[in-house]
Amino acid sequence: MSRLRVLGAVCLLAATALTGCGSDSPEDELTVLASSELVDMQPLLDELREDTGVRLRLDYQGTVDASNALVPLGRDHHDLAWLSTDSYFQLKLATSGHTGEPPLSKHTMVSSVAIGVKPAIATALRAGAVNGQVSWADIAEMAATGQLRFAMADPRHSGSGLTALIGVATAAAATGKPLRPEDVTCDRLHGLFSGQVAADTSQDVLEAYRKNEGGLDGVVNYESTLLSLNARGGLRTPLEIIRPKDGAVLSEYPVLLLNPAKRRAYDAVVEWLLRPDNQRKIMATTFRRAVTADVEPIEELRVPIGTALYFPDRQEVVDKLLTYYESQSKTRDVIFVLDYSGSMRGASIAALRSAFEGLSGADTSDSGKFARFANGEQVTVVRFAQGIVGEQTVAVTKPADLDALRRFVAVEDFGEGTAVWAALERGYQVAADHLREDPDRVVSVVLMTDGLNNAGPSAEDFLAKWSAPDFPARAVRTYTIRFGEASAAELDRVATTTGGHMVDATATSLSTAFKEIRGCD
Amino acid sequence: MSVFAVGGVILLLVTGNIFVPFEGTEEIEGITGSKGAFFNDETVRRELASHHIKVHVTDVGSRSILGHDLANKDFAFPSGAPAAKQIRAKAGAQVRDPVKVFTSPLVLATFREFAETLRDRGIVESVSGDSTSMYYTLNMKKFLDQVAGGARWSDLGIQQHNGGQKIDNVVVAQTSDFCSANSAAGYLTLVAHDRGGGKVPTDVVAADKLGRDIKGLLDGQGRTDDALATTYLSDANVARTKPIVVIYEHQYLEHQIKRAARPAGLDRDRVLLYPDIQLIAEPEFIPLSPKGEELGKLLNSDENLRVRAVELGYQLNTVQGDGESLNRLLDDKHIPAPPQIKSTVVAPELAELEAMIKAVSSCPG
Numbered sequence: 001m002s003r004l005r006v007l008g009a010v011c012l013l014a015a016t017a018l019t020g021c022g023s024d025s026p027e028d029e030l031t032v033l034a035s036s037e038l039v040d041m042q043p044l045l046d047e048l049r050e051d052t053g054v055r056l057r058l059d060y061q062g063t064v065d066a067s068n069a070l071v072p073l074g075r076d077h078h079d080l081a082w083l084s085t086d087s088y089f090q091l092k093l094a095t096s097g098h099t100g101e102p103p104l105s106k107h108t109m110v111s112s113v114a115i116g117v118k119p120a121i122a123t124a125l126r127a128g129a130v131n132g133q134v135s136w137a138d139i140a141e142m143a144a145t146g147q148l149r150f151a152m153a154d155p156r157h158s159g160s161g162l163t164a165l166i167g168v169a170t171a172a173a174a175t176g177k178p179l180r181p182e183d184v185t186c187d188r189l190h191g192l193f194s195g196q197v198a199a200d201t202s203q204d205v206l207e208a209y210r211k212n213e214g215g216l217d218g219v220v221n222y223e224s225t226l227l228s229l230n231a232r233g234g235l236r237t238p239l240e241i242i243r244p245k246d247g248a249v250l251s252e253y254p255v256l257l258l259n260p261a262k263r264r265a266y267d268a269v270v271e272w273l274l275r276p277d278n279q280r281k282i283m284a285t286t287f288r289r290a291v292t293a294d295v296e297p298i299e300e301l302r303v304p305i306g307t308a309l310y311f312p313d314r315q316e317v318v319d320k321l322l323t324y325y326e327s328q329s330k331t332r333d334v335i336f337v338l339d340y341s342g343s344m345r346g347a348s349i350a351a352l353r354s355a356f357e358g359l360s361g362a363d364t365s366d367s368g369k370f371a372r373f374a375n376g377e378q379v380t381v382v383r384f385a386q387g388i389v390g391e392q393t394v395a396v397t398k399p400a401d402l403d404a405l406r407r408f409v410a411v412e413d414f415g416e417g418t419a420v421w422a423a424l425e426r427g428y429q430v431a432a433d434h435l436r437e438d439p440d441r442v443v444s445v446v447l448m449t450d451g452l453n454n455a456g457p458s459a460e461d462f463l464a465k466w467s468a469p470d471f472p473a474r475a476v477r478t479y480t481i482r483f484g485e486a487s488a489a490e491l492d493r494v495a496t497t498t499g500g501h502m503v504d505a506t507a508t509s510l511s512t513a514f515k516e517i518r519g520c521d
Numbered sequence: 522m523s524v525f526a527v528g529g530v531i532l533l534l535v536t537g538n539i540f541v542p543f544e545g546t547e548e549i550e551g552i553t554g555s556k557g558a559f560f561n562d563e564t565v566r567r568e569l570a571s572h573h574i575k576v577h578v579t580d581v582g583s584r585s586i587l588g589h590d591l592a593n594k595d596f597a598f599p600s601g602a603p604a605a606k607q608i609r610a611k612a613g614a615q616v617r618d619p620v621k622v623f624t625s626p627l628v629l630a631t632f633r634e635f636a637e638t639l640r641d642r643g644i645v646e647s648v649s650g651d652s653t654s655m656y657y658t659l660n661m662k663k664f665l666d667q668v669a670g671g672a673r674w675s676d677l678g679i680q681q682h683n684g685g686q687k688i689d690n691v692v693v694a695q696t697s698d699f700c701s702a703n704s705a706a707g708y709l710t711l712v713a714h715d716r717g718g719g720k721v722p723t724d725v726v727a728a729d730k731l732g733r734d735i736k737g738l739l740d741g742q743g744r745t746d747d748a749l750a751t752t753y754l755s756d757a758n759v760a761r762t763k764p765i766v767v768i769y770e771h772q773y774l775e776h777q778i779k780r781a782a783r784p785a786g787l788d789r790d791r792v793l794l795y796p797d798i799q800l801i802a803e804p805e806f807i808p809l810s811p812k813g814e815e816l817g818k819l820l821n822s823d824e825n826l827r828v829r830a831v832e833l834g835y836q837l838n839t840v841q842g843d844g845e846s847l848n849r850l851l852d853d854k855h856i857p858a859p860p861q862i863k864s865t866v867v868a869p870e871l872a873e874l875e876a877m878i879k880a881v882s883s884c885p886g
Contacts, residue, residue, distance in 0.1 A: 087744045101589055104579065107748050110759050133686070176673045176691040178743035247690065250762060252748075267577075293754040293776060301756070307674075307690045308762040310743025 030265055033066050033078040034058040035159055035253075036201040037225055040286045044278070052268040056080075062201040063159025064088060070258070071096050073103070079259040080266060082108075084159035084222070084251040091315040104257040104266070108273045109288035112248030112305050113164045115139060116226040116239030117218035121148060125242065133245040136171040136192070137366035143195025144374035145361070145399065151197050151208045152220035155325050160202040162318070163249040163311070164220050168192055169321055170309040171246035172370045178310035184320045188370040193328040194377070196220075210234065222251065227287035227300050247306035252291065331441040333434050335380040337427040338409070339449040340389055341418045343484060348450055349412060351510040356409045358511045360402040371515040373402060378441075380430055381408055384423035385415025386455045391430070420449050420486075422456030424478065424494070425465070432472035443476045444500070446517055448510075449491070450484030459490040463497055479517045481505050549576045549812050552591070553598040554583030554703050555750065555769070556804045562833060568825045574816060582701030582747060587611060596813035598806050600769070601703035603874050605805035617808040620817040622827075623835035624803050625771040626862065627707045629659060629694050629794040630753050634682035635674070635764045636792045639664070642677055645794055648860050655777070655787070656860050659794040661715045667692050668738050674764065688764070691741060696767045698745040700884035705745070706874060707800045708767040712738055713877055714798060714866045721869040728873035732880025739881050757790060765794070769802060770859060774834030774851070781854040799865050803838070 039060060049055045059078065061069070067089035070076050083089065086105055093102060117125065125142060126132045142148035153161035166179065173183035197212075199205045202221055206229055209219045213236055219226060223241065230238045255273070257266045272278055279290040289301055312318055338352065357363075359373050373379060373396050383390040392408045394401050427445045434443055453459065465471055477500035480491035484506070492502040505513035551560065557580035559565055569576055581589060583599035587607050591597060597612070599605045609616050636657050639645040644664050645657040667677070674688035696705035713728075714721050716735050722728040746752060746763075750772040753760050773793055780788050808814040820826055827837060831846045839845070848858050869877070878884065 090744070101581070104581075107751070110756070112762075131685070174689070176671075176689050177741045245686070248762060250759065252746075289756045289759055291748070291751060291755050291759075293751075294779075295755070297756055297758070301758075304758050305762065307688050307764060308743070313740075313742075313744050 028053055029055045029057060030079040030262055030269070031077075032056050032058045032080045032082050033069070033076060033258075034060055034082045035063045035066065035084040036060045036203045037084065037160070037222065038082060038253075039203065040225075040228060041282070044281060044285060047278075047281075048269065048272050052265075052272050054265045054269055056269065058082070060201075060203075062153070062157035062161075064155070064162055065157050067092060071098075073098060073100075073258070076258065079257075079262045080269075081256040081258055082253065083256070084111075084253055085163065085311070086254045086256060087311040088159075088162060088315075088318060089256075091313075091318065095315045104263075105254040106270045106274075107252040107254050107291045108270070109253045109279070109282050109286070110291055111222040111224040111251050111253075111288045112243070113160060113167055113220065113251075114223045114226060114241050114243045114248075115150065115218055115220045116229070116241050117148070117150070118237050119240050121217050122240040122242060134242050135366060136168045136244045136246050137369040139242075139244065140168070140172075140189075140192035141361075141369035141372065143193070144191030144369075144372050146195070146375040146397075148195045148217050149197060149215070150195055150218040150220055151199060151205045151212075151216055153202050153205045154198045154200055156322055158201045158205075159251060160205070160221050160225070161198075162322075163251055165189075165321055165325060166311060166318070167244075167246070167249045167309045170249075171244065172367075174366060179312045179317050179321070181314070181317055181320055184317060184324060188367070189324070190328060190332055190377070191370060191372055191374040193325070194374040196328075198329070213237075222288075223301075223305070224287040224289075231287070243303065243305050245306060247309045249309045249311055253288065327442050331376060331378065331438065332374075333378045333380075333431075333441045333443040335382065335427050335430050335434075335443065335445045337382045337384065337423050337445060337447045339385075339418060339420070339423075339451065339483075340383045340414050341385045341451055342414045342416060343418075343451050345412070345414055348484065348510075349410075349414075352448075353406070353410045355509075355511040355514040356406055359514060360406055361399070363511065363515070367515055378434070379405055380434075381405065382423060382427055382430065383413075384419060384426070386417030386419050387415070388423060388426050389413065389415050393430075417455040418449065418451045418453055419456035420447070420451075420453040421459055421462035421494075423447070424462060425457070427478070428466075428471070428473050428476065431476045435473055435476075443473065445476055445478045446481065446514075447478055447491070447495075448481040448483060448505075448514075449486045452485060452487055453490070459494055463494060466498065479503070481510070481513045481517060483510060483513075545573050546570070546575050547573055547812060549574060549595045549816055550593065551576060551578040551596045551598055551813070552586050552589055552594050553578050553580050554586070554600040554604070554804075555580065555772075556598050556600050559830070559833065562829065564829050564832075565826065568823065568829065569816075569819075572819060572823075574819070576816065582698065583703035584706065585701040591615065591809055594813075595810040596806060596808050596816060598804060599703060600804045601707060601802045602805065602868065603706060603871055604703055605807060606871055608807055612807070612809055615809045617811075617814040618817065619808070620806040620821050621803050621838045622806060622820045623771075623830050623837050624801050625769040625835055626795070626859075627704060627711070627800045627802055628768060628770045628773065629765050629796070630750075630768050630773055631765045631792060631794060632757070632761055633790055633792055634679065636794065637682045638674065638677050638679045639794075641681065642667075649857070653789065655789070655792050655857055657792060657794050658860055659796050661711065661796045661798065664692075664694075665712060665715055665738055668694075668741075690764070692765075693738075693741045694765045694767050695742045695749065695763045696739070696745065697747045697749055699739070699878050699882035702747065703802060704749075704767050704769060706878060707802060709735075709739060709877055709881060710866055710868060710874065711796055711798065711800055713869070721867060722873050722877070723870070725872050725876045728869065728876035729880050732877035735877075736881045753791070760791075771834030771836075774847070774856075774859075775832075776834075777856050778832060778834060778850070778854060781856055787856060793859070795860050797863070799862050800868070801862070801865055 071092040129138045155161035155165040172188035199208045279295045380393040394405045478498040479500040480495040480502040482504045495502045503513040503517045557578035560576040583604040647654040648656040699705045749766045750768040808817045
């Protein structure tokens with residue numbers, strides 16, 4: 001028996017043939033469309049080749065770009081795909097109407113998205129967090145106030161960017177469930193992304209950070225690449241890795257068989273990757289976690305990652321999220337058209353003041369941290385009663401800018417009459433002026449009233465004017481907040497017609513309504 | 522060189538060629554659900570090799586087998602009866618004598634802190650009566666009431682068992698894909714049985730309606746994962762991202778049997794919840810060629826393979842009682858015996874099951 005073993009082993013080595021001695025000719029090279037960070041597997045691929053006789057030739061691409069290239073199936077001619085996650089690919093495949101056999105797919109290792117920050121930032125984040133447990137809301141708040149600038153890959157191209165985006169959007173929605181289309185609201189993510197410096201892929205992000213360590217405070221990327229970045233040395237200050245308490249979207253690095261004729265080589269590759277000794281090597285080399293049992297995690301990975309933030313099960317949700325993301329890089333410009341008629345005296349103006357204080361940073365709930373005014377944003381307040389009674393525009397670059405805005409909102413100067421629709425027209429004129437200055441910004445109007453329109457044009461009159469093609473800034477959406485006695489039907493109709501929607505503050509509170517409605521598309 | 526030689530031997534063992542590397546090995550091609558793992562077990566491979574057989578399987582999920590071309594396959598091995606019935610119908614005359622070798626109940630696998638949180642709320646009971654049991658019985662009705670109410674783990678008090686940490690995800694049992702996995706269809710049956718008032722629907726219209734009623738109890742889990750058991754048994758921090766997963770008992774017991782042989786002993790962190798009404802999965806080996814038939818006979822008769830099946834946590838399908846060999850083995854290894862099965866759910870007919878699956882999930886094709 002032992003003779004046979006040695007003989008078999010030697011023969012296998014000599015032939016480096018996968019299927020054993022004297023059988024089929026070796027399939028010794030597989031082309032692989034691979035996520036860009038898998039460049040770190042290169043040292044192990046030589047061993048894989050020695051052991052299995054299969055050489056993998058990796059072509060690197062961002063995971064989302066790769067997923068787009070793979071659908072419809074058959075267009076791409078690689079033998080395998082090896083992606084950080086195949087969730088986006090599988091959703092696209094299902095949506096494309098593919099009904100044939102899906103490619104075989106096998107998880108090979110796991111990582112999840114985290115944020116690496118300089119030690120001082122980590123300390124500040126923990127100090128501001130409940131029980132020192134940092135959430136994405138805490139990170140969003142620091143970013144919105146300009147204290148945290150981080151590099152993160154573009155979710156339209158990269159798996160790390162996409163999973164990070166899904167993670168923060170899920171955390172921001174705070175439903176404890178996968179994202180639904182109605183949960184995807186950009187206002188919650190704007191603050192966070194005001195601190196983002198984007199790069200195309202995970203690899204580019206690391207490069208960006210290495211080159212500009214002085215100008216950046218952190219990196220959002222896979223736990224594995226952050227640990228590698230630290231381990232490789234070369235950073236002036238090693239990053240502290242924070243795994244936000246909201247949980248994580250897992251990336252499980254599936255290998256997919258695209259060319260069924262290469263099945264045997266695929267099996268050999270998968271089998272090799274999943275052998276416990278190789279899982280250990282992968283973990284030690286790349287800091288990705290093992291997917292097989294019986295592999296004790298290395299020191300750096302004996303850290304909880306929380307529960308799952310789910311990858312949505314509908315492509316619609318992901319696409320919507322990506323569309324919202326695109327608007328994040330543009331300047332946001334919000335025009336608040338606010339009712340200062342007599343009925344706003346007393347409790348109502350107090351509620352309005354408190355709502356603006358909340359948006360300026362006083363609201364320390366998670367939703368408040370996500371929705372607050374962010375650096376780089378421009379905010380206009382138009383006060384109205386029978387006519388326009390005041391107007392102020394503030395470009396937010398520092399906390400003091402928000403003080404000026406809060407003071408302006410707090411002034412108790414009320415007028416008679418309520419000309420809601422004339423005021424909204426004025427809002428659109430302001431929007432048009434702002435767009436003339438900078439056509440690339442994202443402008444929206446938020447209209448709040450607590451009474452019935454009793455002066456100037458009616459809602460019908462307004463909509464009639466609005467429907468003319470030359471109405472100024474016609475593409476800008478209006479979001480309405482109903483308070484007090486205001487007509488829900490009219491506010492809803494106008495908002496919906498312009499592409500926005502209404503929130504009823506009588507059902508909740510002004511603060512909640514303002515948080516909900518910070519429209520930005 | 523010696524290192525390479527060792528590597529080579531391992532590879533040979535794994536590919537099953539060790540005993541007869543150069544002559545007469547029959548290659549048998551199978552398409553399976555999760556039970557394909559049986560043929561990838563090293564001991565099983567070696568035993569089959571001694572019979573000059575090498576089995577190559579493709580695990581596509583039991584319910585997906587149907588969508589694949591069966592003409593060039595020697596056998597299909599779905600994990601449960603409903604898929605088996607469909608496959609037999611599709612393959613028609615190609616089918617030879619099916620073999621039911623072993624069984625395993627469907628379980629909800631979790632970690633201690635989640636089980637104890639449910640125990641505080643009277644949703645599960647510890648089989649040993651204290652907080653060290655490996656097994657808990659699950660009151661399905663109470664559990665589904667929590668799922669239906671959108672309870673979060675924090676609402677149930679996970680903090681008490683989790684070092685003060687809140688977990689704001691809603692309580693849900695995560696399954697594999699309803700479109701492809703027998704285990705997911707099995708869990709759907711259990712949920713349907715409970716929400717249907719202790720019975721499963723007997724006509725398609727009722728099944729469709731019930732399916733739509735219970736959809737919300739099943740679909741709050743995002744993209745499903747077809748490697749649930751593997752994930753559950755790997756890195757505990759990764760596994761905990763999914764607090765409750767629907768798997769088969771044998772997958773858990775295989776893990777504990779392995780652990781029993783180690784110095785560290787049994788895994789007291791991972792525990793099972795047994796629904797008060799159970800569903801026993803009966804994998805069915807369906808030969809589709811003479812070679813497949815030969816293998817089926819071997820599975821039924823080869824003592825070594827049967828012993829190995831028990832070591833892999835399966836209950837043997839025998840006349841004198843399914844669990845007997847397994848319980849003996851567990852006893853030998855000082856592993857507590859799983860709770861006795863009190864009652865099992867009567868599975869719905871195929872048409873009704875399909876109607877419910879269609880109502881809860883959008884399957885392609």
